Amino acid sequence: MGAVQGRSVPGVSADVICALEAIGTGAYVVDEQGCILAVNRRTERLLVRSAGELVGHDAHDLLHRGPHGQELPRTQCSMRRPFHTGGTAQADEDWFACGDGSLLRISWLVTPYAFGDGTSGTLVVFHAPEPAPRAEEGTEPPEEALPELERLALLAETTTQLTSTLDVDEALRRLAALIVPRLADWAVVDLITERDEVWRSLVVHGDGDEVVHREDLQGPMPPVSQESTMPLSRALRGVAATLTGPQTYRGTPDSGLAVEQRRLFDVTGIHSAAIAPIRSTRAVLGAVTLGRADNPAPFTPTDLSLLEDIARRVGLSLDNARLYQRQRTVAETMQKHLLPQMPRVPDLRMAVRYLAAPDASQVGGDWYDAFRLADGSTALAVGDVVGHDLEAAAGMAQIRNMLRAYAWSADEPPSRIVARLDEALQHITDVSMATMIFARIEPDADGCWRLSWTNAGHPPPLLISHDGVADYLTDGHDILLGSGAELPRTDATAILPPGSTLVLYTDGLIEAPGHTLDEGLDRLRRHGAALAHRSLSPFTDQLLHRVRSSANEDDVALLALRTPEG
Structure with a gap:
């Protein structure tokens, strides 16, 4: 890590350095003022300057020179215009001063160049072109698929595009946009699933400037044959990249994969193809196939080398995405197993929802609960443990279990039960702070339902009448759990009218970047009132859909309860 930090200014992530190193030639990033933020090792070697002599310095003043070594005025700098307009440009000849x-x-x-934190800069990719060898008289110079600078730029763009997403489908969409039609008319990606099944996950065709997805050619594929000598089978076993064409598959097929690959050539009209394995550090993840149908030029060994470089970057991206998804699945499964099943209460309907945070590391502290008490009433709870990780999820389970034990064993009002929980919190749990609402609901003599509750620093419950009048229950609001302040806790009571809906929720429902909590509460109140006529399950789903901000990075727990109509 120290070596990485030495090639960038403080605050620039190691991911930026890794992306620069993957480019394979000189590359550095500058900020909006033109100061160098990060360099790769190749830049140090080409310019005979250490990272310390480069990072933090103005790139133009330090490096840019005229063809005779003279200092170059900024007005004559060919990089100046694209740097200030935020565009992309290139030049075949310029001069840098070496150390x-x-x-x-x-x-x-x-x-x-976009950084992970949302800020932006400019990426400069450069190399020292070697003089082209003289062609023998009477021979044609070999055709190069992409000029060297464009090849390096494509690899740099592939690195930044693919490593900035942890979603497999999004990574494949970005890959398709990068290579079609720049390199090929067709792009195909076959992935090996965690169950060792092969799935044709991407088939796209370049139609002018558009990338057309051919979902009719996607789907499950036959298993990988260990004996097949056909290019796709070999690639899916991790063997080196191969140039091929439809003639390779004209003979008797030696596997089901060979049958499907011949069908691909027949349907698409591909006359030349390049196939490379997609590998991670641990396994073969799949294969990528580039095909040319409209472009008459066949693929060359130079194209194959480029495809291998691209496939390595695809493998890194897919491996990271799968590891992330595996972590997320484990976290979500743990959280869902910790959340309880709702009890059956005569005449009361209940619906609960838990929505995980977009980031797996944010799963954790939000929870709901409902259970029958010894006297026949029903306890309701919703809460949020401070923190957003698996430790918060474990703390949530501790609080919920302790609350159940206290509520069942003592016939006391909600405020006293929560006070006892707060007293024990710092002594027998790992929870530092938490918010919660604890309530009990029971029928009264005239056929209505009486709710009594206490609020420990949590957003207030929302009560919506059958005809759409929505109000927050703001009484009984006290300090959160874990503060250490020994202040008395209070109870509040309300009568729930027939057909009314009570909504208990965590703050992830009402928080939105750039908006206040009051705005979130007003949004919840308005949508809750508008949905009052819906049955409870659609009401709950629509409330989540309408109220929760797509930009919110917190999880959400929600419990909705509806009383019988009179």
């Missing part, structure tokens, strides 16, 4: 006093002739490309 040993020599002058380096370079080709360069500049393009906008």
Whole structure:
């Protein structure tokens, strides 16, 4: 980590350095003022300058020179316009000053660069082109699929695009946009699932400037044959990349994969293809196939080398995405197993929802509960343990179990039960702070339902009448759990009219970046009132859909209860 930090200014993440290192030639990133933020090792070698001599310095003043080594005025700098307009540009010849006093002739490309925290800069990719070898008389120079600078730029863009998402489908969409039609008319990705099944996950065709997804060619594939000598089977076993074409599959197929690959060539009209394995550090994840049908030029070994470089980056991205998804699945499964099943209460309907945070590391502290008490009443609870990780989820389980024990063993009002819980919190749990509402509901003599509750620093319950009048129950509001302040807790009581809906929720429902909690509470009240006529399950689903902000990074627990109509 120290070596990584030494090649960037403080605050620039290690991911930026890794992305620069993957480019394979000189590359550095500058901020809006043109100061160098990060460099890769290749830049240090080409310019004969250490990272310490580069990072933090103005790139133009330090490096840019005229063809005779003279200092170059900013007005004559060819990088100046794309740098200030935020566009992409390139040049075949320019000059950089090296640390040993020599002058380096370079080709360069500049393009906008987005950091993970939302800030932006400019990426400069450069290399020192070697003189082209003289062709023998009477021979044609070999055709290059992509100029070297464009090849390096494509790899840089592939790295930044694919490593900035942890969603497999999004990574494949970005891959398709990068290589079609720049490299091929067709792109196909076959992935090996965690059950060792092969799935054709992406088939796209370049139609002009558009990328057309051919879902009719996607889907399950036959298993990988360990004996097949066909290119796709070999790639899915991790063997080196291969140039191929429809003629390879004209003979008798040696596997089901060969049958499907021949069908692909027949349907698409591909006359030349390049296939490379997609690997992680632990396993083969799949294979990527590039095909040309409209472009008459066949693929060359140079194209194959480029495809291998791209496939390595795809493997890194997919491996990270799968690890993330595995972590997220474990966290969500743990959280859902910790949340209880709702009891059956005559004449009362209840619906609960738990919505996980978008980030797996944010799963944790939000919870709900409902259970019958010894006297026949029903306890309701919703809460939020401070923190957003698996430790918060474990703390949530401790609080819920303690609350159940206290509520069942003592015939006391909600305020006294929560006070006892608060007293024990710091001594027998790992929870530092938490908010919660604890309530009990029971029928009264005239056929209505009486709710009594106490609120420990939690957003207030919302009560919605059958005809859509929505009000917050703001009484009984006291300090949160774990503060250490020995203040008395209070109870509040309300009568729930026939056909009314009570909503208990955590703050993830009403929080939205750039908006106050009051705005979130008003949004919940208005949508709750508008949905009052819906049956309880659709009411709960629609309330989540309408109220929770898509930009919110917190999880949500919600408990909705409806009394019988009179």
